[in-house]
Amino acid sequence: MGETTTIVTGSKGGVGTTTVALNVGVQLAMQTRKRVVLLDLARPFGQISLMLDLNPRFTILDALERIERLDEPLLATLAARHKTGVEILAGPRHAPMKAEQRQSVTIQALTRLVELAGRAYDFAVVDMGVVNAAEWAPVLAAAGTTLLVAEPSVLALGMIERHMAAAAPAGLDCQRIHIVINRWRQNDDEALAAFQHKHGRPILMRLPNDYRQVTEAVTLGMPLAGSANNFLLGRYRDLAAWLAGSAGGGHGRRAGTSVPVAQ
Ligand SMILES: Nc1ncnc2c1ncn2[C@@H]1O[C@H](COP(=O)(O)OP(=O)(O)OP(=O)(O)O)[C@@H](O)[C@H]1O
Numbered sequence: 527m528g529e530t531t532t533i534v535t536g537s538k539g540g541v542g543t544t545t546v547a548l549n550v551g552v553q554l555a556m557q558t559r560k561r562v563v564l565l566d567l568a569r570p571f572g573q574i575s576l577m578l579d580l581n582p583r584f585t586i587l588d589a590l591e592r593i594e595r596l597d598e599p600l601l602a603t604l605a606a607r608h609k610t611g612v613e614i615l616a617g618p619r620h621a622p623m624k625a626e627q628r629q630s631v632t633i634q635a636l637t638r639l640v641e642l643a644g645r646a647y648d649f650a651v652v653d654m655g656v657v658n659a660a661e662w663a664p665v666l667a668a669a670g671t672t673l674l675v676a677e678p679s680v681l682a683l684g685m686i687e688r689h690m691a692a693a694a695p696a697g698l699d700c701q702r703i704h705i706v707i708n709r710w711r712q713n714d715d716e717a718l719a720a721f722q723h724k725h726g727r728p729i730l731m732r733l734p735n736d737y738r739q740v741t742e743a744v745t746l747g748m749p750l751a752g753s754a755n756n757f758l759l760g761r762y763r764d765l766a767a768w769l770a771g772s773a774g775g776g777h778g779r780r781a782g783t784s785v786p787v788a789q
């Protein structure tokens with residue numbers, strides 16, 4: 527299991543999984559100055575390169591087609607470097623995807639890719655989109671940490687429980703699955719407290735709703751940026767710092783450790 531690998535998955539579609547994966551990857555690279563790779567495994571493939579305005583030469587299809595002989599140097603040549611330092615293994619565009627290429631996208635191959643990325647880089651962050659935890663358990667198990675993204679709606683919070691209910695019997699350690707509430711507003715706290723009370727699940731992080739800032743970044747094809755007192759960006763920095771671990775290399779973020787970030 528890659529202790530320095532983080533899978534970002536959504537409790538449901540549209541909750542901000544890709545935005546979280548991208549900005550966590552960028553902040554990890556900027557704060558640690560270590561080698562960070564961001565894998566775009568979410569379907570539909572290919573959104574991260576669009577959100578960063580990158581036109582990558584290679585995609586995960588190039589990696590998956592060579593999965594049997596894929597090694598760390600080859601993986602590094604397939605990744606595209608963004609100016610923030612994060613390296614992107616992009617998702618493919620759909621049009622050129624041939625039937626045999628689609629067949630190379632198997633759970634077994636994706637598991638191997640995530641494992642290799644975890645070994646090849648100091649940190650790996652994976653946009654997994656929304657998956658059935660039971661079906662995708664081998665890929666999810668390849669990461670030391672999962673960030674399960676939800677928004678504060680009854681539906682998205684309810685889907686957290688569905689995810690957990692599928693994860694546990696599939697052998698996944700639910701203590702390693704951390705809940706991130708995206709698009710949080712102060713008046714959501716009552717509903718979140720009720721959710722925490724009912725299910726006994728802590729919330730790792732609340733990422734504030736900031737439509738203007740997030741839209742501006744997407745419009746410009748950039749990650750979030752701004753001043754140190756920017757609330758949303760500050761939360762992303764806290765999240766990246768927590769993932770990096772106080773001792774570096776992911777130490778100190780095992781199950782049960784306290785979370786040194788604002789909730
Ligand atoms: N903190 C935030 N505040 C306001 N809007 C946000 C925030 N985070 C993300 N969004 C917006 O929410 C929408 C969905 O974001 P995103 O594409 O990252 O979600 P997703 O869960 O990956 O969606 P999909 O299921 O389609 O892959 C986008 O319009 C994005 O700009």
Ligand SMILES: [Mg+2]
Nearest residue numbers: 543544568573
């Ligand atoms: Mg997405």
